[in-house]
Amino acid sequence: xxxxxxxxxxxxxxxxxxxxxxxxxxxxxxxxxxxxxxxxxxxxxxxxxxxxxxxxxxxxxxxxxxxxxxxxxxxxxxxxxxxxxxxxxxxxxxxxxxxxxxxxxxxxxxxxxxxxxxxxxxxxxxxxxxxxxxxxxxxxxxxxxxxxxxxxxxxxxxxxxxxxxxxxxxxxxxxxxxxxxxxxxxxxxxxxxxxxxxxxxxxxxxxxxxxxxxxxxxxxxxxxxxxxxxxxxxx
Numbered sequence: 001x002x003x004x005x006x007x008x009x010x011x012x013x014x015x016x017x018x019x020x021x022x023x024x025x026x027x028x029x030x031x032x033x034x035x036x037x038x039x040x041x042x043x044x045x046x047x048x049x050x051x052x053x054x055x056x057x058x059x060x061x062x063x064x065x066x067x068x069x070x071x072x073x074x075x076x077x078x079x080x081x082x083x084x085x086x087x088x089x090x091x092x093x094x095x096x097x098x099x100x101x102x103x104x105x106x107x108x109x110x111x112x113x114x115x116x117x118x119x120x121x122x123x124x125x126x127x128x129x130x131x132x133x134x135x136x137x138x139x140x141x142x143x144x145x146x147x148x149x150x151x152x153x154x155x156x157x158x159x160x161x162x163x164x165x166x167x168x169x170x171x172x173x174x175x176x177x178x179x180x181x182x183x184x185x186x187x188x189x190x191x192x193x194x195x196x197x198x199x200x201x202x203x204x205x206x207x208x209x210x211x212x213x214x215x216x217x218x219x220x221x222x223x224x225x226x227x228x229x230x231x232x233x234x235x
Contacts, residue, residue, distance in 0.1 A: 079160035105213025
């Protein structure tokens with residue numbers, strides 16, 4: 001068994017978040033993963049002749065059940081940082097407990113958007129915020145004359161879901177003839193059937209704000225769990 005763990009932060013800096021007000025840009029890179037762990041293992045199953053289980057089995061029984069090897073590789077990663085929507089000032093945490101909506105999407109953050117009147121500067125709750133039941137603004141619209149803050153604010157606040165992936169296989173080698181061997185493999189990919197979402201949550205201001213799913217043009221970006229049988233001839 002072998003494992004690794006990395007704790008890191010990948011930052012981007014340079015340029016301007018607002019050219020008029022000369023506000024520098026400093027933000028998390030889209031590839032940032034705070035936690036990254038891998039676990040790999042190879043296990044000779046203790047079944048068959050001269051092994052812990054069924055050590056006195058006959059040759060036929062040992063040929064069927066003995067000598068199998070299990071291998072697995074798992075990757076666990078923090079989710080990618082969510083990019084703040086342009087033209088909005090993020091003033092309060094929009095994090096919520098992720099849950100499934102009636103339309104089949106994953107609600108990832110609260111759509112608490114407040115619109116700004118360009119004439120008076122007054123802010124009003126958007127229809128999406130009212131429908132969600134927001135009690136305070138998380139995003140306030142920046143008027144055309146307003147300064148765009150650097151997007152480093154609340155850098156670790158909203159992230160995409162954790163990545164949990166595992167590929168496994170069960171294999172056994174058979175001697176066919178002198179140097180010729182045949183390997184039988186049962187392989188599973190995405191063993192835990194964990195979905196990944198590319199692109200993060202939808203940040204448009206409509207009924208899908210803060211959601212991930214097929215109706216927003218996104219959804220699961222990796223394949224569901226699938227299994228295959230393979231035979232390999234080696235000489």
